[in-house]
Amino acid sequence: MTSRPTSGVRSEPLPGGEEQAGSLIHARGLRKSYGDFEAVHGIDLDVQPGESFGFLGPNGAGKSSTMRMIAAVSPPSAGSLSILGLDPRTHGPQIRARLGVCPQEDTLDLELNIRDNLVVYASYFGIRKAEAGRRADELLDFVQLTDKAKAKVVDLSGGMKRRLTIARSLINDPDLLLLDEPTTGLDPQARHLLWDRLFRLKQQGKTLVVTTHYMDEAEQLCDRLVVMDGGDIVAQGSPLALIREHSTREVAELRFAVGEHAALAERVADLADRVEVLPDRLLLYTHDGEQTLARVHERGLQPVAVLVRRSTLEDVFLRLTGRTLVD
Amino acid sequence: MALVTASLVRAAAAPQTTGWEIVRRNFLVYRRDWLVFLTGFLEPVLYLFSIGVGVGRLVEGFDVNGHLVPYAAFVAPGMLAASAMNGAVLDATFGIFFxxxxxxxxxxxxxxxxxTLDIARGELTWCLMRSAVYSLGFLLVMAAMGLVESWWAVLAWPATWLxxxxxxxxxxxxxxxxxxxQDFEYIGLALVPMFLxxxxFFPVTAFDGWLRWLVEATPLYRGVALVRELTTGAVTADSLVSVxxxxxxxxxxxxxxxxxxxxLLLS
Known part of the structure; x- marks a missing residue:
């Protein structure tokens, strides 16, 4: 029996249940309150190395509160949390040294130019100047901002700022990348460029944790996700498994005149597994959309517009919470 | 387990931050914007020329702890303290708020x-450095104009650090x-009367009773009194109170x- 040298770091297993071997993020009964308001109601999480993990939910679901706890800048109110095997309550700086964080709102340094934003940020990680410069140039190239190196932050478009923020989050070559709504507010072209960069990181084996209220983003980027609503996890699994479990294969969307949808829902209720009434359309959940549509027409109903499509995570969310993701 | 062990090894290698990173960041910002840095220095210098030298032609001087001091040499340490104050306050308020x-x-x-400790330490160090550059510059102006009356003035520079x-x-x-x-109006509301x-510009003996007590309790007065005692050589045990x-x-x-x-930042 040899005694192991103590490094001053706790190494016994964390309390609160079975730890999956090698989890980068491990949470049990994790809660966050602000005064009387509880934003996160006791959630369990495990994120494995190399995984792309997503939090899907509307605004106010508790995604950002959870992300801030994982980022070791917001102490949990209750429950256990370990990031990279360390307790964020006691090892914040050590954890943050190995995280890359892309916050929801830009926190770029407006008083520094683009390249200096990266070089100075590197210094916060204790990276030496020459190495910082090398990494900055490499990352500017990666996010296609090399020709903007000397520009001011205020002169960048929204998409460029997000790309710079992504580059900044990579300056310490993190083990775990946290992206809080990385593409919110961007136009489609900028989003696709950003997704492409994130996809490359995923292929390089980086562990990504993404929050989003866009179901297409979740489907694009996440191997596995949890659906959050009102501070709880209401479902989890791969995008495909979630759709299979909580929705039908196809959806027939019927658009009638405004105000008619609720009344017409009853007349088509037996044609689908489930009918959802939205203010501007009816959603008929069915195995075969075209066939369902044909039977709608047989009943003499004439929608203004129709669409048959595959089920998405949006439908899963609607099913689980009764609400749409983006208001 | 292998991963946990690896994480422990890397945890030990986490960089030791000091706050100096913030100082270097601020230096980089001002290196590209040195004119802004300079303007804060000029104000007390202009007052020294206008009031100290200009008005000084009309006023003989004042008594400082028993020494008669010419008016410009009386005003100069006041402006020295004000320049140290300016140098520190500008970044501590506007800069940090931004x-x-x-x-x-x-x-x-x-x-x-x-x-957060690194941020507080780094920003304060930077404020101190800016303040020290202002007061050193001002001391040199004073020396060049012959407004330094004593060798005690060597200690005036470290006194401005306080x-x-x-x-x-x-x-x-x-x-x-x-x-x-808008809240910065309050800063102005506190600083301008203190400066005046x-x-x-005139001795505290101009005030009586509680008003004098109030003036002597303000931080700028303590600073002015301290550096004036040093530049005019009128050091007493009371100087320690100001320190x-x-x-x-x-x-x-x-x-x-x-x-x-x-x-505010870690909730």
Whole structure:
């Protein structure tokens, strides 16, 4: 029996249940309150190395509160949390040294130019100047901002700022990348460029944790996700498994005149597994959309517009919470 | 388990942050904007020429602890203390407010191994350095104009560091309570009367009773009194009161600021 040298770091297993071997993020009964308001109601999480993990939910679901706890800048109110095997309550700086964080709102340094934003940020990680410069140039190239190196932050478009923020989050070559709504507010072209960069990181084996209220983003980027609503996890699994479990294969969307949808829902209720009434359309959940549509027409109903499509995570969310993701 | 062990090994290698990172960041910002840096220095120098030298032709001078001091040499240490105050307050208030509330730079900084303590320490060090550059420049102007009366003046420079520390710490602490740019009116409301009445341009004996007591209790007065005692050679045991006052004020400021940073940024 040899005694192991103590490094001053706790190494016994964390309390609160079975730890999956090698989890980068491990949470049990994790809660966050602000005064009387509880934003996160006791959630369990495990994120494995190399995984792309997503939090899907509307605004106010508790995604950002959870992300801030994982980022070791917001102490949990209750429950256990370990990031990279360390307790964020006691090892914040050590954890943050190995995280890359892309916050929801830009926190770029407006008083520094683009390249200096990266070089100075590197210094916060204790990276030496020459190495910082090398990494900055490499990352500017990666996010296609090399020709903007000397520009001011205020002169960048929204998409460029997000790309710079992504580059900044990579300056310490993190083990775990946290992206809080990385593409919110961007136009489609900028989003696709950003997704492409994130996809490359995923292929390089980086562990990504993404929050989003866009179901297409979740489907694009996440191997596995949890659906959050009102501070709880209401479902989890791969995008495909979630759709299979909580929705039908196809959806027939019927658009009638405004105000008619609720009344017409009853007349088509037996044609689908489930009918959802939205203010501007009816959603008929069915195995075969075209066939369902044909039977709608047989009943003499004439929608203004129709669409048959595959089920998405949006439908899963609607099913689980009764609400749409983006208001 | 292998991963946990690996993480422990890397944890030990986490960088030791000090706050100096913030000083270097600020230096880089001002290196590209040195004119802004300079303007804060000019104001007390202009006052020295206008009031000290200009008005000094009409006024003989004042008594400082038993020495008769020519008017310009009386005003100069007042402006020296004011320049130390300016140098510290500018970044401690406007600069920090901008980073805290407007561009949220500190939120970005805290997503790294940096701690709120590093931010408070780094910003205060920077304020102190800016203040020290201003007061050194001012002392050189004073010496060149023959307004230094004693070898004690060698200690006036370190004495201005205390002024910078006090005003930097307190300014930083007060800034964390500000919610909008309008709140800065209060800073002006505190600084301008202090600048005019803290025995800067005329002796505190001009006031009687509680008013005099009030003036002597203001931090700028303590700073002015201290550096004036040094540049005119009228050092007494009372000078230590000012030293202590400024040290305590700065220390309380740093403590409050760093608690407030925790509350505002790490909730």
């Amino acid at each position: 980073k805290l509330r407007y561009d949220k730079v500190y939120e970005g900084v805290l997503a790294t191994p940096m701690r 002024i910078g520390f006090a005003f930097g710490g307190a300014g930083m602490a007060l800034t964390t309570f500000m919610k909008s740019w 009445f803290s025995a800067t 202590l006052y400024l040290l305590v004020m700065g220390a309380i400021g740093v403590l409050v600021a760093s608690r407030r940073f925790d509350k």
